[in-house]
Each structure stands twice: as C-alpha cells, then as structure tokens.
Amino acid sequence: MTVKTRFAPSPTGYLHVGGARTALYSWLYAKNQGGQFVLRIEDTDLERNSQEAVDAILEGMKWMGLDWDEGPYYQSKRFDRYNECIDLLLSEDKAYKCYASKELLEEIREEQEANKEMPRYDANHPKVVAANAAAKEGDDYVVRFRNPKEGSVVFEDQIRGRIEISNSQLDDLIIRRTDGAPTYNFVVVVDDWDMGITQVVRGEDHINNTPRQINIYEALGAPVPTFAHCAMILGDDGAKLSKRHGAVSVMQYRDEGYLPNALNNYLVRLGWSHGDQEIFSEEEMIQLFSLDAVSKSASAFNTDKLLWLNNHYIKTSAPEYVAKYLQWHIEQQNLNIDNGPAITDVIELVGERCNTLVELAEQIRYFYEDFSEFEAGAAKKHLRGVARGPLELALAKVEALADWSTESIKEGVIAAVCEELEIGMGKIGMPLRVAVTGGGQSPSVDAVMALIGKERVIARIKLALEFITAREANA
CATH class of the missing domain: 1.10.10.350 (Arc Repressor Mutant, subunit A)
Incomplete structure (x- = not known):
C-alpha cells in the first residue's frame, strides 16, 4: 500500500509556524516512506475564506520547498460529492434531519447547565422530539450524524499511543447546516477516503475531532487512516505562540531574511530529534524522519537558535542557493547589482558575517554603488x-x-x-x-x-x- 499524507489548511489567514511544521512533518513522512503528499484547501467556511489567504498558503509552501504530488484540491468544489455521501447516510438511517432551532437548543443547554448536567445535544430530549414532530415541509433543518451510543472509539496515535473515547461522550454532530453546506468533520472524512489518505498528521487541537471522524469513516465503509497528533508550539515564555512573540507567518520569516532550509531545519527539530544532531540537510531529514520520534510534549520556539541556524546556512550553503533567495531582498532595498562583481562571489566573501539576508543585502551595497x-x-x-x-x-x-x-x-x-x-x-x-x-x-x-x-x-x-x-x- 502506498503511503499518502496530506496537508489541509483553512484559507482564513497566512501559513503560520504551527501549520508549516505540520506540513513539513507530513511531507517528510511521505518522502521517507516513498509515498505521496497531497495539498488540500479546506475552504468550506465561505464567509471567512479569502483568495488572499489561499495565495499566502501556496506561496509559503512553495517558498519552503514543500512540493505536493496532488492538488491543490478545494473543498468548495466538492459539495456535490459531500451531499451525495450525506444522502447515502440518510437513506441508511445513519444520519437524520433535525428541525430544532438554535434558540431551542440554547434553551435546553441553559437548562442542562442549571441542573449541573454536561451541556450537549440530546436527540431524545422531549423538546427536540416535539420540534421534529411538529416540523412541516419547507422548515429549516440540519442533518446530524447518528453517532453510536454504545462502546468506545479506540485508535493508536503514532505520536501519543493508544487513545480511547467512549461513544457516550460524543453527541450527534451536525454534518450539513441549514443553508445546505456540509461541515468540517464530515467533509474531511470524505476527502481522506476519496484521496486515499493513509496517514493524517495534524495538531493536537484535532484530537477531540478524531473519534467523531472515525465513526463517520466506519459508517461510510471507508478505511480509517492512521493518525498522528503533534503537540503545540510555545513561545520563549511558555505561552502559546502568537503574534506578540514576533514573526509567526512563514512569509514573515522570508521578509526578515531567513533561508527556507534554515527554517525547515529549525522546524523539524521543534518536536523531533535524531540523537544530538542539530544540522540536517533536506536529504538527511527525509532519510531519518520518523513520526515515532516526534515528542508528545510542547516545544518552545527560540528565535536566537533560529538566527544561529540561519547564519550557518548563509555561510555553508552554495552561493547560488543563497543568491536565489537574496534576490528578493536586493529588490526590496532597490539595489542594482548589474554593475559590479558576480553576486555569488560577493556572497562567498561577505555571507559569513551576516545572520540574515536583510543584513547581507545591506552590507553588499558598496560593491555595486x-x-x-x-x-x-x-x-x-x-x-x-x-x-x-x-x-x-x-x-x-x-x-x-x-x-x-x-x-x-x-x-x-x-x-x-x-x-x-x-x-x-x-x-x-x-x-x-x-x-x-x-x-x-x-x-x-x-x-x-x-x-x-x-x-x-x-x-x-x-x-x-x-x-x-x-x-x-x-x-
């Protein structure tokens, strides 16, 4: 069986560091196993999606050198397929229409909280049963997945080991909204099935979604992929990485003068290790990478270490490679290098003194002007x-x-x-x-x-x- 991984970002913003590391791990695993890597744009949230964000994600992936074998696929173009699968589940009584309004469900939730019960959707609640019984043709409804009521969902996470969730903790989630749009937890299952995904590498914030999705795979008769959930990335201060820690967008690192191989080397070590080795060529990363060696613990982002790595790569990379990424900064600084020495010769001479490509572009001006x-x-x-x-x-x-x-x-x-x-x-x-x-x-x-x-x-x-x-x- 061919290993097939995927990176599936939502186009509601830039490609952030956490997403970039997930993409890198998925890409490396596929390459290590001689498999394929799929890029999928999860753009079902039509209100929040933007073409600008899609472009930023694609630009970030290309800059990092994470080429994909298939895609990019767009969920927004696959609604017919999702609805076909939802209709199949409806016909097999594995899903059902629910006419309970948002207001009614909120009322029930408040009652549950007042009674110190766990707030959750209950298909057998008298008010929900009454709402469904009173429904007539043309009324708004959602489609809910009929989650099993007995037993547990058990899966072997490639990073975290055995995880078990009781079905009694899972309610009947919505798989199609009142406006006819299918929901995230359903469409990813259909996509992974149709695209033959064998390994799902993603952030730990998706762990709670996994048992719900496994039940949907099984209801559809689809093979269940193997899951690997990566721990989060923290800032230097131990808090969740955010804008206040500095650059969190991949392209912002480009703007600040980092080389993609330096960022990739840094990100791969942010949760994965191979002995005490710190420097990895792309070939070494592919050869040595293993999901089994990814840590369950959160990793702290250290900008000083990234800067040290960047200086190393500017000093040791082929000057032609450095020149390729320096060109953008040369243009940003309005420097004309047509009248002067070969840029590769200048890089060889000046590069080791610079931590970033921004510094390098600033320090070579006197060679040309x-x-x-x-x-x-x-x-x-x-x-x-x-x-x-x-x-x-x-x-x-x-x-x-x-x-x-x-x-x-x-x-x-x-x-x-x-x-x-x-x-x-x-x-x-x-x-x-x-x-x-x-x-x-x-x-x-x-x-x-x-x-x-x-x-x-x-x-x-x-x-x-x-x-x-x-x-x-x-x-």
Missing part, C-alpha cells in the same frame, strides 16, 4: 592627515598594478606600502577600508578591493584623499 560620503565615525577616526601618505602611496601602487587579484593587492599594494613606509598594517589597512567601502566594517580589504574592481578603487581612494584635504583645510 558608488558613494559621495563616508561613514562619519569611521572617517573621523581613519581619514586623517596621518593617512594621506599611506593612501597616496597605495593609490600609486594600485594604478601601477598589472595583475588585479586578491594576492597581488595584498602583496603589491598593502604589504608594499607597509614595507616602504615602515608602518604597521593598521596604518594603511583601515584608511584603505574606509576609502573603498565608505565604512569601517568589511571582510579582508584586499579581497574586497579585488571584487570592487581597479577603476572604482582608484576613484574611491582619490575621494578619500580629497576628504582628508578638505578636513585639513577646515581644521
């Missing part, structure tokens, strides 16, 4: 009269340099200036860094100069010398 002003603090400290001689000699050696490479610049310019003027590296290195980058922070100045290019380096050293002349004139 000329500037007319220097960073005030760096210029004040390093572009002084004492730097004129070293910079003038460096300019002459740059102009005379035939081989423009990092090694030639290091030996033929920087080392040569130090030797001729009998000065330490800092006396030329820092003024040169400020001159060619505009600021006091950069990777090795010889490597930076090599990438910036000879023509631009000459122009920028001359600009620095003009700055020193003007500064001395105003002193």
Whole structure:
C-alpha cells in the first residue's frame, strides 16, 4: 500500500509556524516512506475564506520547498460529492434531519447547565422530539450524524499511543447546516477516503475531532487512516505562540531574511530529534524522519537558535542557493547589482558575517554603488592627515598594478606600502577600508578591493584623499 499524507489548511489567514511544521512533518513522512503528499484547501467556511489567504498558503509552501504530488484540491468544489455521501447516510438511517432551532437548543443547554448536567445535544430530549414532530415541509433543518451510543472509539496515535473515547461522550454532530453546506468533520472524512489518505498528521487541537471522524469513516465503509497528533508550539515564555512573540507567518520569516532550509531545519527539530544532531540537510531529514520520534510534549520556539541556524546556512550553503533567495531582498532595498562583481562571489566573501539576508543585502551595497560620503565615525577616526601618505602611496601602487587579484593587492599594494613606509598594517589597512567601502566594517580589504574592481578603487581612494584635504583645510 502506498503511503499518502496530506496537508489541509483553512484559507482564513497566512501559513503560520504551527501549520508549516505540520506540513513539513507530513511531507517528510511521505518522502521517507516513498509515498505521496497531497495539498488540500479546506475552504468550506465561505464567509471567512479569502483568495488572499489561499495565495499566502501556496506561496509559503512553495517558498519552503514543500512540493505536493496532488492538488491543490478545494473543498468548495466538492459539495456535490459531500451531499451525495450525506444522502447515502440518510437513506441508511445513519444520519437524520433535525428541525430544532438554535434558540431551542440554547434553551435546553441553559437548562442542562442549571441542573449541573454536561451541556450537549440530546436527540431524545422531549423538546427536540416535539420540534421534529411538529416540523412541516419547507422548515429549516440540519442533518446530524447518528453517532453510536454504545462502546468506545479506540485508535493508536503514532505520536501519543493508544487513545480511547467512549461513544457516550460524543453527541450527534451536525454534518450539513441549514443553508445546505456540509461541515468540517464530515467533509474531511470524505476527502481522506476519496484521496486515499493513509496517514493524517495534524495538531493536537484535532484530537477531540478524531473519534467523531472515525465513526463517520466506519459508517461510510471507508478505511480509517492512521493518525498522528503533534503537540503545540510555545513561545520563549511558555505561552502559546502568537503574534506578540514576533514573526509567526512563514512569509514573515522570508521578509526578515531567513533561508527556507534554515527554517525547515529549525522546524523539524521543534518536536523531533535524531540523537544530538542539530544540522540536517533536506536529504538527511527525509532519510531519518520518523513520526515515532516526534515528542508528545510542547516545544518552545527560540528565535536566537533560529538566527544561529540561519547564519550557518548563509555561510555553508552554495552561493547560488543563497543568491536565489537574496534576490528578493536586493529588490526590496532597490539595489542594482548589474554593475559590479558576480553576486555569488560577493556572497562567498561577505555571507559569513551576516545572520540574515536583510543584513547581507545591506552590507553588499558598496560593491555595486558608488558613494559621495563616508561613514562619519569611521572617517573621523581613519581619514586623517596621518593617512594621506599611506593612501597616496597605495593609490600609486594600485594604478601601477598589472595583475588585479586578491594576492597581488595584498602583496603589491598593502604589504608594499607597509614595507616602504615602515608602518604597521593598521596604518594603511583601515584608511584603505574606509576609502573603498565608505565604512569601517568589511571582510579582508584586499579581497574586497579585488571584487570592487581597479577603476572604482582608484576613484574611491582619490575621494578619500580629497576628504582628508578638505578636513585639513577646515581644521
């Protein structure tokens, strides 16, 4: 039997971190088992759904690299199929019409609470029986599933082990509303049946739905999939993860400069482990992932650890991979990289200094754009009269340099200036860094100069010398 998992979000908002982890676990399990992964959009709530939310979910899945083998399917396009199954249950007396109004049911609920009884729907309540008996053609009604009254629902959760719920705790849930729309707990069963889903991986907030759904599977004669319910994700403070903890939307992490493989690596470890290993390639995640190794306990989201992982991936990933996701940030910062060195070369040089792609895009600007002003603090400290001689000699050696490479610049310019003027590296290195980058922070100045290019380096050293002349004139 082919393993088949699914991710089935409701399009009422963005793809949040909890949903993204569920999607990742479902995807990894399918890949690990050589199975298939289905994407289904559960859009039966027509009032709350939005195309914007659908687009955000699809964008988030694509950004994370969670490709699907089937779908996306849309529940809103399958109402005929759901109603066909509901009509089948009605014909077999496994479902029935209920004419009791919302107001009547609320009245009964208040009575139950006053009598310290558990509030629940009771098909045999005298008022409900009377309402159904008095119904006439054209009156509004809902369709309810006739839940078994005896025995228990028992299932083996792949994460939590054996779970048993007595049928006496379950009431006859509504499977079709008065407006004719089928309800969530029913349609997911039909979908999983029709789509051949063998494993359902979802959040622990669905545990209470599972026994109800299992009874519906059995009433329809459908195979019951295996279930795995993941624990929730908490914020650093132990409270349920929410907007106040920072970014909770997957695309917000994109906006803040995270790489998808860093987020995926972090999310997979947020509840699953393989020994003490922290870093996993996508191939390793697929090979090693197991639902049996997913923790039953809630996991706390740690932004500092995610940031550390992101820095690791920026440093160690192929520069072509980083460049693919850096491009969005380059565009956001209105940076034109057409006139300058290959972006992959710049990433290799600057990447290890950056925790996010936002920082990386900010720090590479001087490779592609000329500037007319220097960073005030760096210029004040390093572009002084004492730097004129070293910079003038460096300019002459740059102009005379035939081989423009990092090694030639290091030996033929920087080392040569130090030797001729009998000065330490800092006396030329820092003024040169400020001159060619505009600021006091950069990777090795010889490597930076090599990438910036000879023509631009000459122009920028001359600009620095003009700055020193003007500064001395105003002193």
